[in-house]
Amino acid sequence: MPNNLTIRVGGDTGTTTGVISTGEMLTFAMARSQYDVFTFRTNPAESKGGQAMYQVRMGNHPVLSQGTFLDILIAYDEECLKTHAKDLKSDGLLIYDTDTFVPDDSYQEQSYGVPLSTVAQTVSGTKKSKNLVALGVVTEILGLPLESVKTVVKEQFRHKPEKVVEGNIKSLESGRAWALKNNILKDFHVRPRELKTSKVVMSGNEAMAAGAVYSGCRYYAGYPITPASEILEFLQKELPKFDGVAIQTEDEIAAITSCIGASFAGVKAMTATSGPGFSLMLEALGLSSMTEIPIVIVDCQRGGPSTGLPTKTEQSDLMQAIFGGHGEAPRVVMAPANVKDCFFGIIKAFNIAEKYQIPVLFLSDQSLSQRTQTYTRPKLTNIEVWNRLKASGSHANGDYLRYQMTDTGVSPIAVPGESPSPYVATGLEHNEHGDPNYTPANHFRMTVKRHKKLENIAKESGFTRRFGDEQAKVGILSWGSTEGPIEEAIHKANQSGYEVAALQVKMLHPLPDEEIKHFLKSVQHVIVPELNFTGQLSQIIRSKYLIPTIRLNKCAGMPFTPEEILNKIEEVIIKN
């Protein structure tokens, strides 16, 4: 029995409905059956037409990457097989729709043809439910309990008429029956996990939105953009339950400025976007920094520049996040490593934003935002939530110093409606009162004040994760969603007798200096894998720490596979 399996579903969205929904239901059925899951999907940029694929890897252990090669491929059409055949393991299984095509003889030993449309038509009266037949076949082969799958199907179609649900269940059952009748030579049952724990299965975007709600975010504004829109949708559904407001604005500039307005009024606020929208927000990012009004901005990075690759992943907005915008505007840049981190990380993003009255950017990417992953259901009692330091007392006579000089650079903030110390927040350079002031000495003093916060933020704990071997000479320094494939590659490297250490950096600006220095000192060679062309973190590490780094860049719109990382590890070890 294997410990994990990778399954991919694919087809043309113009002719086949339900490529993504097959994958989603399969994922939830696995999660319900107590397996860990990790999904990866590519949608065509258009809403109808073009090849879509959904991949899910299931395991009885935490699954760290989408996997490289396929154990099972479900091909709805011939084009799908052509595209994905190269990824199917030599002993992998092809499930295909005999109503659409028949593969050549080379697949004879390991293929499984089902007349999906015919079966669907016969049992439910519509070909539309052919994806349910496919779901039945594959869940039977995987040995997932029928009841778990049925629950998922009923949940998926809960808004549909009774008749449709019945037809879908019948299609599912006939798929299961079809698979039972035909022997599969290889065992595709994943060994069940021994210790059962309460898990949640959600996407990165959902986890970020959930974390925002937990943090006390009660104002969200956003403009639809792939791959961030699910955050807007989720919060429009959830925030009214929490007396919060989520609005879809006319553009990203309105989104961020309305968030700054809401936060000025004392409410924690967030917006989410992707690279193109983030570019539009840069002017207002400076406003947040200058007025010292905290906000959280999520950037679900996608392939760029310009419209780029809207549905593909990339880590190419790091420089924009750290340096983008005019003038010198201190901001914090963080990046989650996985779905669990999306939840816990964004709580830290809000905490830092509030404590230091500063904008915080949270860099996800398409593969992380739209992937579904399982993690242990969080215990919500001991996660800290920080709030901004409010001004106390009455300063109606005008002696309130909104931007009072302090050791930390943070000054108590007055909130309209609460504090009788009105002040004007302005994007103009201002003095301690907040009044416009352009004198040379004042500009320098206030610039120092705003930047002082970064020194203290760099000392906040919990922004690195070190793993791998303590004594290793080769180290990997990484950020964002690349953590999973790196961890898996290090496990594999260990099996080959190589020692590798890794440091995942979760705050990219300011850098957690002590931990990084310590790590760099402990290794002789540093590999920096990034999903971009120019090696953005690598450049920053080189310029800040004056060390040579070894770049590993992938600029293909796809995440790293563990093998790609492993190859680089071997190359570096063998060379040295």
Next chain:
Amino acid sequence: MPQTNVHVQNVNEIKSNVVPVWCPGCGDYGVLAAIYRACVIMDLDLKSTVIVSGIGCSGRLPIFTKCYGFHGVHGRVLPTATGVKLANPKLTVIAVGGDGDGLAIGGGHFPHAARRNVDITYIMMDNSVYGLTKGQGSPTTAPEFTLKALPYGVQEENLNPVALSLAYDVSYVARVFSGAIDQMTDLFVKAIQHKGFSFVHAISPCTAFNDTYKFYRERVVPIPAEHDVHNKKSALDLWQTKGKVYLGTFYEDNRLDMGTTFQKLSETVQSKGKGTMERLFDQFT
């Protein structure tokens, strides 16, 4: 913390320590004076009053008051004010900005503010020129005006803010003139009292770069008393009258504002149970 309200008896108590930097004779002084007076007449609690402004001469206005103020980026007055009001519906929110701020760089926000009908008051201080950058043509510069920085005048048609706001279906539309401060004060009060998005077109001439006082003094007339403010067609006729610039309330309706809509939405959604993190996570198990 005990919450002390900040009310004032006369306009001098609202003035901040910062002295206005506008040119002598600027129409913006009139707008500022009318805002001071409206605050006193309405007995507004300054602690719960927020004046949001954009960039331009008008953008400085909040700094000259003892209200809370937000002086943001160019063109984004309306979304910023929307965020303030939706975050705390108890605040009185007044947005001020120029014609360039509201109709050029920020022109895209105006129709959406109208659609949302958030309970804020938007005073567009229209001097038909870019004053702070010394005299370029603005979206409301009429072809017949010649400007120092624009010897041949503008080649575009001028926009009419009242016409736009009527077309966008703004729920309260009025026009005032810095040469008539008493009426301006009255209409600011009405606009602030209006529950929904209220728009006041304030003609506020620039004595330095486009002195239109004489032009408007010759043309302004009060809206006739018989005008029905609920009649959009009649309001449209008024702005189209050649040779006259009407002052007063053009239009008014009382549809629900967005803050109330959200409040009702929350009540409906929560009738099935208030949100908790446990319930939120239950959706993902």
